[in-house]
Amino acid sequence: MNVYFLIAYRNILQRRVRSLMLAAAIVAVSVIFSLLLALLQGVQDTMVGNGTALMTGHVNIAGFYKISQSSANPQVTKYPPLLEYAKEKIPEAAVIVDRVKAYGKVISEVDSTMIPMWGVNMDQEANVLGRLELEASAESNSPGDLKKLGESGTIALFAVHAKKLKVGVGDMVTVSVPTYRNMNNTKDVKVVAILKDVGMMSQFNAYLNANDVRALYQSKPDSTGQIMIYLKKLADVPAVEARIRKDLSDKGYVLMDKDANPFWMKFDRVAGESWTGQKLDITTWEDETSFLKWVVSLLSVLTFILTIVLSIIIVMGLINALWMSVKERTTEIGTLRAIGMQKSKVLWMFMLESLILSISSTAAGLILVGIMSQALNAAAIPIESDAFKMFLMTNNLSFHFGVAPALTTFFSLVTFFTLGSLIPAFQAAKLSPIVAINQS
Amino acid sequence: MQPIHLENVKKNYQLDKVQVSALKGINLTIEAGEFTVIAGPSGSGKTTILNLIGCVDTASEGKVVVGGKETGGLTEKQLTDLRLHTIGFIFQSFNLIPVLNVFDNVEFPLLLQNKLSPQDRRDRVAKFIDRVGLTQYAHHRPSELSGGQRQRVAIARALVTKPQIVLADEPTANLDSVTGQTIIDLMKEINAAENTTFLFSTHDHSIMNQARRIVRLQDGRIQDKA
Numbered sequence: 001m002n003v004y005f006l007i008a009y010r011n012i013l014q015r016r017v018r019s020l021m022l023a024a025a026i027v028a029v030s031v032i033f034s035l036l037l038a039l040l041q042g043v044q045d046t047m048v049g050n051g052t053a054l055m056t057g058h059v060n061i062a063g064f065y066k067i068s069q070s071s072a073n074p075q076v077t078k079y080p081p082l083l084e085y086a087k088e089k090i091p092e093a094a095v096i097v098d099r100v101k102a103y104g105k106v107i108s109e110v111d112s113t114m115i116p117m118w119g120v121n122m123d124q125e126a127n128v129l130g131r132l133e134l135e136a137s138a139e140s141n142s143p144g145d146l147k148k149l150g151e152s153g154t155i156a157l158f159a160v161h162a163k164k165l166k167v168g169v170g171d172m173v174t175v176s177v178p179t180y181r182n183m184n185n186t187k188d189v190k191v192v193a194i195l196k197d198v199g200m201m202s203q204f205n206a207y208l209n210a211n212d213v214r215a216l217y218q219s220k221p222d223s224t225g226q227i228m229i230y231l232k233k234l235a236d237v238p239a240v241e242a243r244i245r246k247d248l249s250d251k252g253y254v255l256m257d258k259d260a261n262p263f264w265m266k267f268d269r270v271a272g273e274s275w276t277g278q279k280l281d282i283t284t285w286e287d288e289t290s291f292l293k294w295v296v297s298l299l300s301v302l303t304f305i306l307t308i309v310l311s312i313i314i315v316m317g318l319i320n321a322l323w324m325s326v327k328e329r330t331t332e333i334g335t336l337r338a339i340g341m342q343k344s345k346v347l348w349m350f351m352l353e354s355l356i357l358s359i360s361s362t363a364a365g366l367i368l369v370g371i372m373s374q375a376l377n378a379a380a381i382p383i384e385s386d387a388f389k390m391f392l393m394t395n396n397l398s399f400h401f402g403v404a405p406a407l408t409t410f411f412s413l414v415t416f417f418t419l420g421s422l423i424p425a426f427q428a429a430k431l432s433p434i435v436a437i438n439q440s
Numbered sequence: 441m442q443p444i445h446l447e448n449v450k451k452n453y454q455l456d457k458v459q460v461s462a463l464k465g466i467n468l469t470i471e472a473g474e475f476t477v478i479a480g481p482s483g484s485g486k487t488t489i490l491n492l493i494g495c496v497d498t499a500s501e502g503k504v505v506v507g508g509k510e511t512g513g514l515t516e517k518q519l520t521d522l523r524l525h526t527i528g529f530i531f532q533s534f535n536l537i538p539v540l541n542v543f544d545n546v547e548f549p550l551l552l553q554n555k556l557s558p559q560d561r562r563d564r565v566a567k568f569i570d571r572v573g574l575t576q577y578a579h580h581r582p583s584e585l586s587g588g589q590r591q592r593v594a595i596a597r598a599l600v601t602k603p604q605i606v607l608a609d610e611p612t613a614n615l616d617s618v619t620g621q622t623i624i625d626l627m628k629e630i631n632a633a634e635n636t637t638f639l640f641s642t643h644d645h646s647i648m649n650q651a652r653r654i655v656r657l658q659d660g661r662i663q664d665k666a
Contacts, residue, residue, distance in 0.1 A: 003547070003548060006540065007540065010539035331535060332538070335529075335535040335537070337496075338523060339523065339529055339549050340520055340553070342517060342520050345552070433496040434491055434496040
């Protein structure tokens, strides 16, 4: 065994109580940091999962059709050739669906609310909308049946809207949409399903039959809102997006410039542009859910700040412990220097102590978090607060602890603690052998 | 080659605003294989001379040559290398590494030198532990040994690299007279067998009587080099 490792290891054992306290503190920081990262990953994964079920494919062929310079209709006209192209030329795709976009008011007997809506074809949606959970509302014991959206005159609402409108499955509501010619068209539809809320995203979605939406907007059957392409591997998104842009451009389609925002944030920009006719907009799931990025950013910042504060406290403890060790071992350091140990080796000897402590304690913390994540996910701890549900975009606390957050935790903490140990290690290395020996 | 040569060496210390002269012009040459004692009362400069020869301190004036190299012009790194390859140290308080056992303590300078193969290194360590009569204690930690045994380990550690010079600062001060005598006998025996130059400080008269050469110091000056 390397003698430096042996000295470091035995010195840690020799100062058992101090080492144990330090190790426990490092384990605690490692657990807190990893759990926060796991929660952050859980929120991100939930966001991707819900976002792609509710409002976007991994890659979308969308666009705007302008019948006049000041209009902006989120519509793709003559879409069947585009759908054919997607089915034939994108082998990475697992599922391809198209949805018609709508934006209007849903009116019940007691209230009304403005919601972005989607006209869906239920023949295509089994693996997309079908992933969402249903729930019974206060007005009806039945959560309904999402498949009934295949029938004309139906609507599926999220619980948040059903609660506001005080409707349940079987109740009638009126959908009113402003058409492209500044008229309002309305249709009475029956609530056929109440979807369980998935945080903030529930506010921005409701589902109608696709043909009903076309009827409301008086659109042709060959028009749609967007073609949503779900890939087998998320990593293929950039390549597929780039290929679609090139292929469609080569085919003579006019493409909008890349704008990483959801379609409903582009209305003003498009309406302000002078062109008319059809332009396609190739977007990704990240573009369409970009308005939710602040949640992840905020959680990341909170995680970072908390970890930095805790780590600084632990580093101070580590520096103090090593400092005491240097004081206690002054004669030993002097002796080692006298018999020929270079300063760099003294530095290494002390850093090794910190490395052993931080590597073993961080690893122990990570193992603990792995077990805790499994247990917490199995317990499916419900989030009671509506505000937190909305913020975290989920109904249960979900911890996704993978290799990436584990490695991030491991390397960042070990590096941080090792850098902290440099200060007392340098002090030790700087000790003159004569001064150190004379202290004996 | 003379392993130790001091020429008009002075050493001054600054104590607050007062300058103290520990050595006031020392001229001394020690030949290879000598067994020399530096004697004198406390404060006479014995330890200062050993520190200068041991390359753990530098002279204020004059020339200090150790192992053929003048130490004044050497860098910190070069001085450390000179200590590692030329000098063996025996300390008054033994100064063993408490967390290492006897074998590891003796092996440590060889690991720093990194010249021998693992097998040769182990053989050399075993030989020197046997030489100081501690084979059965090879796996004991220093805290499990008596004072005399610890000083034997220190002797083995100082000799294991086969240095030109062994410096011992009052090696028997913390030992009883019988054990102290055994340690001196051991050092004399090794001196005779290996032709290693021994230089040690003491103010114990019974030990001084056994040295082949005595350098007497008084107030930082050599009184007698008999």
